[in-house]
Amino acid sequence: xxxxxxxxxxxxxxxxxxxxxxxxxxxxxxxxxxxxxxxxxxxxxxxxxxxxxxxxxxxxxxxxxxxxxxxxxxxxxxxxxxxxxxxxxxxxxxxxxxxxxxxxxxxxxxxxxxxxxxxxxxxxxxxxxxxxxxxxxxxxxxxxxxxxxxxxxxxxxxxxxxxxxxxxxxxxxxxxxxxxxxxxxxxxxxxxxxxxxxxxxxxxxxxxxxxxxxxxxxxxxxxxxxxxxxxxxxxxxxxxxxxxxxxxxxx
Amino acid sequence: xxxxxxxxxxxxxxxxxxxxxxxxxxxxxxxxxxxxxxxxxxxxxxxxxxxxxxxxxxxxxxxxxxxxxxxxxxxxxxxxxxxxxxxxxxxxxxxxxxxxxxxxxxxxxxxxxxxxxxxxxxxxxxxxxxxxxxxxxxxxxxxxxxxxxxxxxxxxxxxxxxxxxxxxxxxxxxxxxxxxxxxxxxxxxxxxxxxxxxxxxxxxxxxxxxxxxxxxxxxxxxxxxxxxxxxxxxxxxxxxxxxxxxxxxxx
Numbered sequence: 001x002x003x004x005x006x007x008x009x010x011x012x013x014x015x016x017x018x019x020x021x022x023x024x025x026x027x028x029x030x031x032x033x034x035x036x037x038x039x040x041x042x043x044x045x046x047x048x049x050x051x052x053x054x055x056x057x058x059x060x061x062x063x064x065x066x067x068x069x070x071x072x073x074x075x076x077x078x079x080x081x082x083x084x085x086x087x088x089x090x091x092x093x094x095x096x097x098x099x100x101x102x103x104x105x106x107x108x109x110x111x112x113x114x115x116x117x118x119x120x121x122x123x124x125x126x127x128x129x130x131x132x133x134x135x136x137x138x139x140x141x142x143x144x145x146x147x148x149x150x151x152x153x154x155x156x157x158x159x160x161x162x163x164x165x166x167x168x169x170x171x172x173x174x175x176x177x178x179x180x181x182x183x184x185x186x187x188x189x190x191x192x193x194x195x196x197x198x199x200x201x202x203x204x205x206x207x208x209x210x211x212x213x214x215x216x217x218x219x220x221x222x223x224x225x226x227x228x229x230x231x232x233x234x235x236x237x238x239x240x241x242x243x244x245x246x247x248x249x250x251x
Numbered sequence: 252x253x254x255x256x257x258x259x260x261x262x263x264x265x266x267x268x269x270x271x272x273x274x275x276x277x278x279x280x281x282x283x284x285x286x287x288x289x290x291x292x293x294x295x296x297x298x299x300x301x302x303x304x305x306x307x308x309x310x311x312x313x314x315x316x317x318x319x320x321x322x323x324x325x326x327x328x329x330x331x332x333x334x335x336x337x338x339x340x341x342x343x344x345x346x347x348x349x350x351x352x353x354x355x356x357x358x359x360x361x362x363x364x365x366x367x368x369x370x371x372x373x374x375x376x377x378x379x380x381x382x383x384x385x386x387x388x389x390x391x392x393x394x395x396x397x398x399x400x401x402x403x404x405x406x407x408x409x410x411x412x413x414x415x416x417x418x419x420x421x422x423x424x425x426x427x428x429x430x431x432x433x434x435x436x437x438x439x440x441x442x443x444x445x446x447x448x449x450x451x452x453x454x455x456x457x458x459x460x461x462x463x464x465x466x467x468x469x470x471x472x473x474x475x476x477x478x479x480x481x482x483x484x485x486x487x488x489x490x491x492x493x494x495x496x497x498x499x500x501x502x
Contacts (some may be wrong), residue, residue, distance in 0.1 A: 010372045057373055081370050089370040119332050119340040121261045122308055122487075123374060236373075 002068050005076070006096045007032075007046075009061040010086040013098040013232065016126045018054040019061075028052070028088065034065070035083040039076065040069035049106045049240040050189070055124065055232030060110075060239035064102040094172060102240070108169055110185040110239045113198045113230065118178035127179070128198075128234035134205040139173055146171045146184065146197065154217035155197050155226055156190035164190055164221075165202035185240070195230040196223070203227035253319050256327070257347045258283075258297075260312040263338040264483065265376045269305045270312075272379070279303070279339065283314070286334040290327065291320035300357045300491040301440070306483030308377060311361075311383070311490035315353040359420055361436040361490045364449045364481065369429035378413075378430070379449075379485035385456040388480065390424055390431060391456035396466040397422050405468035406448050406477055407441035415441055427451070446481040447474070454478035 009032070017025035021033070029046060036044045044091065049062040062158065071079075084090065099105075103227040116127040146168050153164040168186040175181070182198055200217060203209040217225045259384055268276035272284070280297060287295045300313040322330075328344040335341065350356075367378045368385065397419050404415040419437040426432070451468060454460040460463070460478065468476045 012372045059373060086375055087372050089372040089375075091369065118342065121263045121338050121340040122310060124337055124340075124375065126373065174452070221322070 001070075001074065002066060002098075002106070004066050004096050004098050004100050005065060005073055005093060006062060006092040006102065007077075007080075009048075009058060009063055010089045010091060011061065012125065013052060013055050013057040013060050015087060016054065016109045018056070019051045020047055028058075028061075031062075031085065031088060032080075032090075035080055036065070038060060038083060040071050041078050041181060042067070042069060047102050049102045050063055050109050050237050051074050051233055052235075052237055053192075054233045056237070057233075058237040061237050062102045062106070062240045062242075064096065064100055086106045100242075105242055107188060107243060108185055108187050108241045110170070110183065110235065110241070111189065111194045112236050112238045113182040113184075113194060113234050114236070115180045115182075115202070115230075115234060116178050125233050126236070128231050130202065130206075132206050134180065135207070136173070136175055136180065136205070137209060138205040138207075139182075139201050141211050142201040142214050143171055143173070143182070143184075143197065145218055151219060151221055152190050152193045152218075153221035155193045155200070156223070157192040157196075158190060162190075166190075167181075185241075192229050193234070195235055196226050198230040199235070200227035202230065213220050252319060252321075253349075254324065255315060255317050255347050255349050255351050256324055256344060257313060257315045257351060257353065258328075258331075258344045260299075260309060260314055261340045261342060262309050262312065264303060264306050264308045266338060267305065269307070270302045271298055277427060279309075279312075282336065282339060283331075283341075286331055287316070289334060290330050291318055291322050293318070293320060295473070298353050300353045302304050303486075303488055303490050304443075304483055307486045307488070309488040312488050313353045313357070313493075315347065315351055338485075339374045351493075356493055357491050358494060359436050359438050359492045360440060360488065361421070361434065361492070362440065363487050363489045364433040364435075364444045364445060364485050365487070366431045366449070366453070366481075366485060367429050368431075376484050381453065381476050383455065383457050385431065386458070387424070387428065387431065387456070389424055389456040390433075390452050390464050392450065393452040393465050394422055394424070394433070394435075396469055401437075401469055402472055403441050403444045403469075404472035405474050406444045406451070407474070408443040408447075409441060413441075417441075427497075433445075443480050446483070446486055447477050449481040449485070451478035453481065463474040480497075 020027045021030045044065050046063045046065040070215045073095050080090045114127045151165050166186045166188050171187040272281045297314045297316040324346050331341045365378045366381050370492050402416050417437045417439045421436040422434045425433045455464050
């Protein structure tokens with residue numbers, strides 16, 4: 001019988017060339033597909049909710065796949081973790097209705113970007129160490145326009161003919177000692193968008209650009225106005241939201 | 252003029268063979284002494300508040316040294332960080348009164364041990380992943396006797412003729428989702444003591460040993476009764492307490 005299976009995945013992106021399979025590169029998708037193929041004894045193609053670049057992390061990536069294997073799904077999480085390297089952890093694996101697709105069924109994605117004004121040894125692969133002083137009030141001010149319907153063309157790498165419209169549901173800065181954490185949740189994001197938003201906000205907060213920079217980039221849809229793309233290591237895909245976590249056979 | 256200098260140091264112990272200099276091994280002390288020797292143009296011997304084993308981390312290690320160099324101390328932190336690998340961060344370097352010694356002047360040390368019941372990819376080098384269920388109430392119950400005057404002979408690696416008496420000032424478990432964090436502060440600790448306390452508490456919390464195990468180890472001073480020593484990677488020297496952070500020339 002054909003089953004559709006969903007997995008929640010955490011990974012440390014440091015030693016991966018991103019999510020997507022590429023020849024001769026260590027990728028998250030490649031490593032998981034290899035581990036699955038061994039267990040299910042057939043090739044599997046997995047689809048994720050949000051492809052991440054090299055160095056970007058995920059605490060709550062979601063992937064789905066379709067298989068005819070009769071491997072018991074409730075043993076798959078444990079078996080997979082036994083076969084995966086220690087920079088990937090599969091947290092939950094369960095059967096979902098046939099129409100579920102990690103990417104197309106996702107309602108929104110939440111990313112988090114972490115900056116630190118202090119050099120850090122512990123957790124140094126998860127933060128962008130900023131070497132100049134940032135005005136925290138300006139960080140908040142700079143990103144204020146990023147809410148509701150937005151066109152992210154000016155923050156995204158890609159083809160001008162594509163559609164860059166999205167809806168941003170939440171956008172928030174939190175501060176804990178030397179850490180500055182930007183959380184943004186939207187129905188979809190585009191290549192480099194979150195890192196470009198953060199990079200632009202940093203230019204404002206260090207006083208190199210006016211407070212209205214991000215508003216202008218949104219309006220002009222011109223990437224030449226955006227600040228440098230923030231480094232990959234500060235970014236983490238925190239969570240993906242779906243209508244509900246429907247499991248086959250559950251109420 | 253001879254100066255006594257204090258440094259606050261953070262390090263990720265994963266790729267170090269502990270604090271103490273050893274021939275042909277990468278140690279925290281060795282790496283810092285080499286970087287200091289380059290800057291100060293003479294050999295320096297540094298002393299730390301609490302030597303850590305291979306794989307153990309520090310967020311708030313303190314070290315001191317004496318030097319005749321006229322290198323400006325207020326530039327030393329920046330210069331050192333520029334010369335140190337990214338798994339060490341020096342946070343604060345300042346001149347202290349001549350009588351200050353990182354080890355002998357310390358009033359107490361605070362360690363933190365972190366366990367997780369969940370496999371983790373992010374931050375996996377900073378937690379002990381426990382593969383069985385732990386009763387959180389039992390963890391708290393097990394470590395209750397470790398407060399006030401204690402003799403840690405039964406938890407410590409070393410010579411029976413040495414003195415293992417200490418005073419434990421604080422001992423606390425905190426729980427955050429899948430994380431179980433043990434914080435213990437005392438005037439001094441001994442080789443493997445915190446890891447042996449945690450390893451013993453885990454035996455109680457998984458139901459392999461009676462709730463009174465740690466009390467018995469304290470009373471009997473017999474290390475054969477203690478549980479397996481918990482892995483190094485979960486342990487972090489969080490902070491060292493001194494009478495006050497006296498700086499030379501400050502009120």
